[in-house]
Amino acid sequence: MSKSHMLALFSDFDQASEAIRDLKSSNFEGFKLDDVTLKSPIEHPEIEELLGKRPVYVRIFTFFGALFVPLLGFLFVASSQATFLLQPKGGKPVIPLPPNFVLTYEFFILGGVYMTVLGFFISAKLPMKRNKLYNARVSEDQIGILIKAEDSIMPAIKDLFTRHNPLEIMGGDN
């Protein structure tokens, strides 16, 4: 069986969440909540109550960035200082720890920030090609529900959406 996409546009978030709630309780055969995507002009964290937690891997990248980049930074600074072994240091240590900690701290921030951004791109799958069913109104003031489902249940889903008075329904016809 082939799958197709359908996008329903609603005027506000409450309407859209009601439609998702209905969709969830309808138990269409072969339909998974993971195939539902909410598109909105602002963030609606409350949708996670209906759709479940979305995977966010950013913190893992942050953790490793903040852990390993300062270590590498310290090694970089210390190894470059070590190349001066033959140079007189006037009694001072070849690898002085206090000033190196200052630099290590900056590398800690640098690593944390860079890896967080990298993690964001990977976890949010950016850059990505826009879906054909994208509607510019979802970046303005409307809420979109994008469904990916088997063709056989698309008419039933369309009926369900229609009961919730959508502004527009796009796709769903393969």
Add this chain to the structure above:
Amino acid sequence: MVNTYEETEVAVEKRFVPKPLDINADIAWAKINKDILRSLERPRPIFWVIFIASFALFLVGVSCEVYQYQTGMGVANLNNPQVWGLYIATFIWWIGMGHSGTLLSALLHIMHADWRKPIYRYSEAMTTFTLLTAALFVMVHLGRIWQFYYVVAYPNERWTWPNFQSPLVWDATAIGTYLTSSLLFLYIGMIPDLAICRDNAIGIRKKLYTFMSLGWMGTDRQWANFRVTYLTLACFLMPLAVSVHSIVSTDFAASQQPGYHITSFPPYFVAGAIYSGLAVIITLFIVLRYTFRFEEYMTMPILEKLAKLTFAAGMVWTYLNLIEYATTWYGNDMYAKQALIYRATGPFAPEWWMMNFLGSVLPFALTFKRVRASIPVMLFMSIFINFGMWLERWMIISPTLAHGIYPWTWDDDQWPSFVQWGIVAGSFGWFNMLFMLYCKIFPSVSMYEVKEMLHERRFFKSTNVATARDSAINPDLAVEGGLAS
């Protein structure tokens, strides 16, 4: 005592909306897009006046730099002992100014202060451009700008590395980190708005916004990742902003020069940076509000909050300034004490006293509501406060170098030449030009965050009114909800 349902409604409304809202909660979301996107097309004619004037100033700066480059540093009237002059003073001022942008945005974001939302975007952009402007002075003050690459850490055939024990190298690392991190913070926060621009643009602009928005579609997965990323970046940028200017202060505090070797310099520099940055945010607030017709978003209640924050930062700076004077005066370091007396009574005395007046006395005017409520007065206040903060940097650099430990090095006859003044003026032109260009190409007010602000306000208002209505009807609920009083 309220009896009827209608009376309860009125009483609750009075109780929960006692002060003006930061933004009119009834603005339609489509209108927000329209208003902000309009700023990218048709600003008021003053935009072009500012832009052309800035470009002219920039050309003055470039001419002076070319003259200095061709002729030598002598034309700047920079010589021992005053080797830094206006260049490094202005460098510190620009670096400092950039602090408030990111710091304000990150701190207020972490604290969920939603009044930041209409003003944080241009503040972050200001940070980026002030850092770019500051970086110019590092090269300009070298004189031999072609040897700039020596400060960059890279392996070369002579196996020479920069001295990592020097605060100057910490400085370069910290500022480099701050510049790139601030730029990423600005860019990541802008992605949802770039998608709005993409959806409404045509031609080359559409290509630019399509490329920069990375295919953002506002899906729940993207928003969930965005929320975590933005908060994490804010958490990193807070300590970074503090560390950068305290490291800049160690350029001075780690030396033995009387007048520089002061323990309180790191917090003093950070406080001064936040103070001057807030003053610039007010100046730009007023300029953008008029130029791009942002009256509905950059509102008077927000300006008032900024004014109060500026006053608070000014008082912190004043306290640290007085602490510096007191510890120098009562300390046992005769050289440092002489340096302080020299600043207050020597040839730099008029500038020093003016700095203290503009930085510590003038902000008391901000305690008056009539001052905070007047846009022209606030514009002049913010400019004068910033002039005071620029004088502060100059008073740190020049009098101190002119009056060191050894009397045979003293020289106070090195007033900056027109070349120095020209390059300083050129830096203003460069900054204004970049900043105004940014505001013409990218949305300087965050559209999605203003929508979030209105969404939260409507939600909060309706919830509170409902809770209060319930509690007025049922006192048991009032006790539970903490509304009994």
